[in-house]
Amino acid sequence: MLCRRSWPSTSPLIWPGRWSISGSAVDRLTPTRRSELMSRIRGKNTIPEIVVRRFLHAKGLRYRLHDKRLPGTPDLVFASRKIVVFVHGCFWHGHEGCRRAALPSTRTEFWADKISANVKRDLRAEEALKRTGWQVFILWQCEINMKTLGDLATNVSMRSHGKAD
Numbered sequence: 001m002l003c004r005r006s007w008p009s010t011s012p013l014i015w016p017g018r019w020s021i022s023g024s025a026v027d028r029l030t031p032t033r034r035s036e037l038m039s040r041i042r043g044k045n046t047i048p049e050i051v052v053r054r055f056l057h058a059k060g061l062r063y064r065l066h067d068k069r070l071p072g073t074p075d076l077v078f079a080s081r082k083i084v085v086f087v088h089g090c091f092w093h094g095h096e097g098c099r100r101a102a103l104p105s106t107r108t109e110f111w112a113d114k115i116s117a118n119v120k121r122d123l124r125a126e127e128a129l130k131r132t133g134w135q136v137f138i139l140w141q142c143e144i145n146m147k148t149l150g151d152l153a154t155n156v157s158m159r160s161h162g163k164a165d
């Protein structure tokens with residue numbers, strides 16, 4: 001899968017790529033600094049997530065955030081439409097074939113185990129959601145651009161809802 005860089009330069013939003021760190025940049029950090037950086041990136045409210053939220057909000061779509069009652073704690077929940085959206089950081093969620101998912105050259109095995117556990121957890125959550133009638137959208141960090149955001153907004157809007165969130 002190719003990582004596209006089609007974010008328009010005129011966009012007021014922050015290009016998500018600037019937020020990402022390459023494997024080699026991570027390698028240059030001390031282990032403490034690196035784990036600080038990793039834990040910060042892993043958390044909620046990451047820049048790619050905020051970019052997606054702002055876009056959908058501007059389209060008039062309303063959602064709940066990080067609903068712990070649902071499998072995998074989806075980043076955005078459109079409850080009455082039965083839609084959830086996950087915004088996945090390529091490194092943490094092991095985006096297959098993506099250069100941003102490259103493992104650091106030190107402690108490679110540690111990271112490989114951690115990431116593969118995350119991938120399995122994501123799959124289990126996705127299956128559990130689908131089994132209970134949720135439509136699941138996954139937006140990869142490297143694939144966030146005006147086209148994919150527009151498509152997502154269209155898909156969410158098209159799914160009618162009974163009552164407002």
Ligand SMILES: [Zn+2]
Pocket residue numbers: 003090095098099100101140141142143
């Ligand atoms: Zn990616």
